Amino acid sequence: xxxxxxxxxxxxVRKISTIASLVGIALVVVVSSCSSMLSNxxxxxxxxxxxxxxxxxxxxxxxxxxxxxxxxSRISTVVSNPNFVAQDKSGNSLGVGEIVVxxxxxxxxxxxxxxxxNVSIRGVPANVWDVRDDVKIVRGRKPQPGTDEVAIGKALxxxxxxxxxxxxxxxxxxxxxQVVGVFDAGGSAFESEIWADVDTVRQAFGRQGVVSSVRVxxxxxxxxxxxxxxxxxxxxxxxxxxxxxSYYEKQTEGMAGMVKAIGWVFAFLFSLGAMIGxxxxxxxxxxxxxxxxGTLRALGFSRFAILLSxxxxxxxxxxxxxxxxxxxxxxxxxxxFPMMNMATWAEVVFRFEPSAGTxxxxxxxxxxxxxxxxxxxxxxxxxLSPVEAMRT
Amino acid sequence: MTILTxxxxxxxxxxxxxxxxxxxxxxxxxxxxxxRVVVWAWSMGGEVAAKDRIGTRDKITFVxxxxxxxxxxxxDAAAPLGVTHVTYMDWFGGKDxxxxxxxxxxxxxxxxxxxxxxxxxxxxxxxxxxxKSDPQAALVGKNLAKxxxxxxxxxxxxxxxxxxxxxxxxxAAVYRSTAKxxxxxxxxxxxxxxxxxxxxxxxxxxxxGWLAAKLTDPGRSAEISKAIDKxxxxxxxxxxxxxxxxxxxxxxxxxxAVLQILNIASFVILLILGLILGNTIAMGVRERxxxxGVLRALGFMPRHITxxxxxxxxxxxxxxxxxxxxxxxALVGAIGPRVVEDFGAMFPFFxxxxxxxxxxxxxxLLAGLISSLIPSYRASRLxxxxxxxxxx
Numbered sequence: 082x083x084x085x086x087x088x089x090x091x092x093x094v095r096k097i098s099t100i101a102s103l104v105g106i107a108l109v110v111v112v113s114s115c116s117s118m119l120s121n122x123x124x125x126x127x128x129x130x131x132x133x134x135x136x137x138x139x140x141x142x143x144x145x146x147x148x149x150x151x152x153x154s155r156i157s158t159v160v161s162n163p164n165f166v167a168q169d170k171s172g173n174s175l176g177v178g179e180i181v182v183x184x185x186x187x188x189x190x191x192x193x194x195x196x197x198x199n200v201s202i203r204g205v206p207a208n209v210w211d212v213r214d215d216v217k218i219v220r221g222r223k224p225q226p227g228t229d230e231v232a233i234g235k236a237l238x239x240x241x242x243x244x245x246x247x248x249x250x251x252x253x254x255x256x257x258x259q260v261v262g263v264f265d266a267g268g269s270a271f272e273s274e275i276w277a278d279v280d281t282v283r284q285a286f287g288r289q290g291v292v293s294s295v296r297v298x299x300x301x302x303x304x305x306x307x308x309x310x311x312x313x314x315x316x317x318x319x320x321x322x323x324x325x326x327s328y329y330e331k332q333t334e335g336m337a338g339m340v341k342a343i344g345w346v347f348a349f350l351f352s353l354g355a356m357i358g359x360x361x362x363x364x365x366x367x368x369x370x371x372x373x374x375g376t377l378r379a380l381g382f383s384r385f386a387i388l389l390s391x392x393x394x395x396x397x398x399x400x401x402x403x404x405x406x407x408x409x410x411x412x413x414x415x416x417x418f419p420m421m422n423m424a425t426w427a428e429v430v431f432r433f434e435p436s437a438g439t440x441x442x443x444x445x446x447x448x449x450x451x452x453x454x455x456x457x458x459x460x461x462x463x464x465l466s467p468v469e470a471m472r473t
Numbered sequence: 474m475t476i477l478t479x480x481x482x483x484x485x486x487x488x489x490x491x492x493x494x495x496x497x498x499x500x501x502x503x504x505x506x507x508x509r510v511v512v513w514a515w516s517m518g519g520e521v522a523a524k525d526r527i528g529t530r531d532k533i534t535f536v537x538x539x540x541x542x543x544x545x546x547x548x549d550a551a552a553p554l555g556v557t558h559v560t561y562m563d564w565f566g567g568k569d570x571x572x573x574x575x576x577x578x579x580x581x582x583x584x585x586x587x588x589x590x591x592x593x594x595x596x597x598x599x600x601x602x603x604x605k606s607d608p609q610a611a612l613v614g615k616n617l618a619k620x621x622x623x624x625x626x627x628x629x630x631x632x633x634x635x636x637x638x639x640x641x642x643x644x645a646a647v648y649r650s651t652a653k654x655x656x657x658x659x660x661x662x663x664x665x666x667x668x669x670x671x672x673x674x675x676x677x678x679x680x681x682g683w684l685a686a687k688l689t690d691p692g693r694s695a696e697i698s699k700a701i702d703k704x705x706x707x708x709x710x711x712x713x714x715x716x717x718x719x720x721x722x723x724x725x726x727x728x729x730a731v732l733q734i735l736n737i738a739s740f741v742i743l744l745i746l747g748l749i750l751g752n753t754i755a756m757g758v759r760e761r762x763x764x765x766g767v768l769r770a771l772g773f774m775p776r777h778i779t780x781x782x783x784x785x786x787x788x789x790x791x792x793x794x795x796x797x798x799x800x801x802x803a804l805v806g807a808i809g810p811r812v813v814e815d816f817g818a819m820f821p822f823f824x825x826x827x828x829x830x831x832x833x834x835x836x837x838l839l840a841g842l843i844s845s846l847i848p849s850y851r852a853s854r855l856x857x858x859x860x861x862x863x864x865x
Contacts, residue, residue: 097752097755098752098755101748101749101751101755102752104744104748105745105748105749108744108745108748109745111741112738112741140637141637142632142633142634142637143634144634145634148566148634148635149634182534182536182537183534183535183536184533184534185532185533185534185535185713197723199534199535251533252533253532253533253711254532254706254711285533286533286534286536286537287537287710289676290676291676319637347504347738350500350503350504350507351501351504351741351742351745353496353497353500354497354500354501354504354742354745354746355745357493357494357496357497357500357749358497358745358748358749358752360493361490361493361494361497361749361753361756362752362756364489364490364493365490365756365760369760418730419730420730420731426535
């Protein structure tokens with residue numbers, strides 16, 4: 082095999098051309114990494130919102146909490162069944178009936194409906210902090226039950242008029258909600274929600290006598306199937322039960338899939354450009370070094386060794402581009418990306434989430450581009466006749 | 474031999490490289506054009522919307538429905554200002570039980586007034602009669618009818634995540650739309666059929682999703698919207714009115730983050746474009762250092778050398794730009810009609826506009842010009858003696 086230092090030195094001799102191709106590859110890798118990181122982020126945000134040991138009950142046929150409505154009178158049998166539902170220390174069932182609505186809100190820095198979006202409001206009963214024990218107040222305090230105080234998810238501050246710690250906003254005309262706390266929900270979609278008292282939401286949004294959904298903590302995840310049968314057996318109730326994690330997973334599929342698809346279309350188109358760039362550079366290397374190739378052949382290196390040598394060179398160049406691309410893409414992990422959740426019409430903040438798969442995928446992608454872009458130039462080099470090559 | 478023919482001849486000496494560069498530039502221009510098409514189509518949502526229609530909905534959340542009597546009240550309040558027709562409708566969220574992944578808009582509308590306000594819908598006089606006389610009549614858009622596999626006179630059953638049960642409809646007409654402001658993919662049926670359903674809870678009776686009003690003078694839409702909202706300001710439910718155009722524009726605002734990403738992506742393409750071209754030009758100049766020395770020795774001026782290099786870069790840029798445009802026209806021409814058919818509400822258009830084609834071509838030329846600046850400057854500054862001494 083031709084020594085690798087030969088390739089390294091050759092690359093360094095033609096710095097500008099090498100760097101141009103390398104940067105081209107890096108840009109493609111940035112694009113593909115970003116789409117991978119964003120779809121990771123979406124999947125994680127929505128997945129961590131759901132737990133396997135929690136069941137969500139909605140009206141039969143509803144695909145999102147917001148579209149569902151259940152009469153309050155129908156929930157008590159479901160929530161307080163000790164055969165399935167876990168209880169806290171004092172014997173209260175760990176179940177909540179909640180109301181979910183979305184509200185129009187002016188984006189921060191604008192007023193009067195110039196730039197509006199939707200924000201989710203969840204009406205929660207007092208024991209929600211026990212049922213969702215992984216949600217923690219990180220600033221201020223929990224809202225007082227029975228008042229118009231609210232807590233907001235930590236992805237919200239800075240995004241909407243009045244939805245700030247210590248500030249206030251109108252739930253409806255002449256009904257002002259006071260933000261007294263900010264909560265952390267482990268990066269889940271809850272962090273893009275406002276949590277208010279269930280009765281406040283009920284009155285302000287005209288939802289008398291109904292809840293949107295019921296969530297219960299099961300005694301164990303394995304109880305789910307039996308619980309589902311129990312809930313759905315009574316057809317007059319018209320209810321259905323889903324595992325909370327699979328409910329959120331279903332919402333993810335569409336969005337993460339779309340981001341991935343768009344990302345790969347661009348990455349594919351861009352990679353064609355970058356591979357062509359790499360091929361141009363490698364062809365130039367081959368043409369300029371035909372004398373060297375002839376010498377190598379004369380020294381006894383096989384055609385295959387020549388082919389391999391140029392391929393290695395191309396892969397090295399592109400791999401370096403891949404590393405550069407990953408390094409450029411990773412800092413995006415700090416960027417927040419608000420996107421509309423198609424299932425609820427409310428904005429959810431996602432993050433670009435790097436994973437081992439992102440990095441490995443990017444480097445493999447760069448390597449493949451190196452092989453494809455370098456193959457034909459390497460092939461040409463291996464076909465050079467030593468005598469002809471040395472004569473030029 | 475003129476200078477230009479000499480520059481053109483230079484192109485033929487490394488055909489592989491020129492062909493690859495043209496391919497690379499072409500692919501980059503193609504990607505750029507695709508992004509422009511998507512961004513343009515998206516932002517056109519606001520442009521194609523009817524100027525002479527105002528939509529009115531609940532002020533705080535689109536989830537809340539309005540009382541039926543608001544329709545008459547709105548008419549009373551706005552008629553003196555030049556509102557000719559008022560209609561109301563509701564979101565049904567219909568799904569085809571045979572294929573529940575098919576997404577389409579299904580609306581319950583007031584059959585007496587709907588076609589006056591949305592007069593771009595065209596149906597035959599006989600269909601109009603059926604629509605008036607049969608409570609279960611439905612109007613199905615041309616594209617949707619194809620997907621649901623129904624024709625005039627057929628029966629079809631839909632389910633809804635909001636309204637439980639099976640809903641049977643009679644297809645009174647397959648409608649076409651004479652303007653882009655209404656798509657041909659919606660399912661429209663009579664609101665009274667929904668409202669008179671016995672299973673509907675009392676709390677949901679006589680409720681409507683939103684109102685639409687038609688104006689004689691589109692220039693007054695802002696003023697009339699304000700007047701409408703003022704008329705409802707003292708009721709328990711306040712309203713938010715805006716022209717259909719503003720509504721669509723605010724929807725585009727919600728996906729602003731996505732548009733931003735697309736714009737960044739088109740910037741990345743330009744970088745890749747510049748890298749590919751710059752690399753090719755720089756390599757060409759480097760290889761021809763000796764020749765440029767000879768030309769200078771023969772009496773050509775530095776500006777002639779500059780001209781060679783720039784002319785060559787512009788020519789390659791132009792070829793690549795033309796190739797990319799040809800690809801883009803072919804691709805968009807092939808998929809455009811299907812996109813409009815399937816996603817008409819989101820993409821009323823999917824085509825390349827002449828100005829954006831000019832921009833795409835111009836950018837290829839510009840990339841050629843910029844990428845040749847440094848190499849041509851260097852080439853023109855060469856000392857003749859050094860150039861002749863140098864070995865490629």
